[in-house]
Amino acid sequence: MFFSRAFVALVASAAVAVSADTKPLEYFIYAPAQSDSGVLARQKAAAKAHLAHANSLNATGNLDYGGPVLTAGSTAANPTFAGSVFIIKAEDLEAAKKVVKDDAYYTGNVWDRKKIVVLPYIPYF
Numbered sequence: 001m002f003f004s005r006a007f008v009a010l011v012a013s014a015a016v017a018v019s020a021d022t023k024p025l026e027y028f029i030y031a032p033a034q035s036d037s038g039v040l041a042r043q044k045a046a047a048k049a050h051l052a053h054a055n056s057l058n059a060t061g062n063l064d065y066g067g068p069v070l071t072a073g074s075t076a077a078n079p080t081f082a083g084s085v086f087i088i089k090a091e092d093l094e095a096a097k098k099v100v101k102d103d104a105y106y107t108g109n110v111w112d113r114k115k116i117v118v119l120p121y122i123p124y125f
Contacts, residue, residue, distance in 0.1 A: 024089040026064065027096035028121040031111040032083035042110050043081060049104035054086075057099065062089045064123075083111065087121060 033039055057063035066086025074080045084105065090096035096118050105111045 024062070024091050024095075026121045026123060027088050027090055027093070028085075028117070028119050029066075029088065029096070029100060030069070030083065030085050030117040031100065031105065032069070032115045033081055033110060034112050039110060040081070042108050043105070046104035046108035046110055049108075050110075053103050057088060062099075064088065087123075093118065093120065 033043070054063060054066060064087040066084060066088075068079070068081055069083040069085050071080040071082045074082075088096060088099055090099060100106055100111075100116060100118060103111075106113065106116075
């Protein structure tokens with residue numbers, strides 16, 4: 001087991017301790033990139049609108065952090081885009097999914113829509 005039973009119990013108890021009226025919740029989003037040869041051109045075309053969307057979320061305090069995910073062989077000098085990851089605040093799961101669907105990387109077919117993960121997240125440390 002990767003995590004000890006005690007750690008899992010501690011995290012579970014912290015999750016229960018979060019009151020139902022604590023809003024907005026935070027959500028972890030992993031959006032892998034499409035794997036076809038045209039994805040980089042679509043990414044480049046959508047980048048300005050994608051960053052504007054992220055900046056808008058950040059300005060309202062609804063983006064904790066985020067950025068590109070790189071392939072395992074990437075270096076600082078030669079990064080290869082593999083997708084995006086970010087933590088946002090949203091009222092509920094559907095609102096978090098709407099944030100994703102409103103992004104230019106979603107509408108511009110940069111992210112692989114079938115593989116996007118949106119999960120509630122509790123910042124613990």
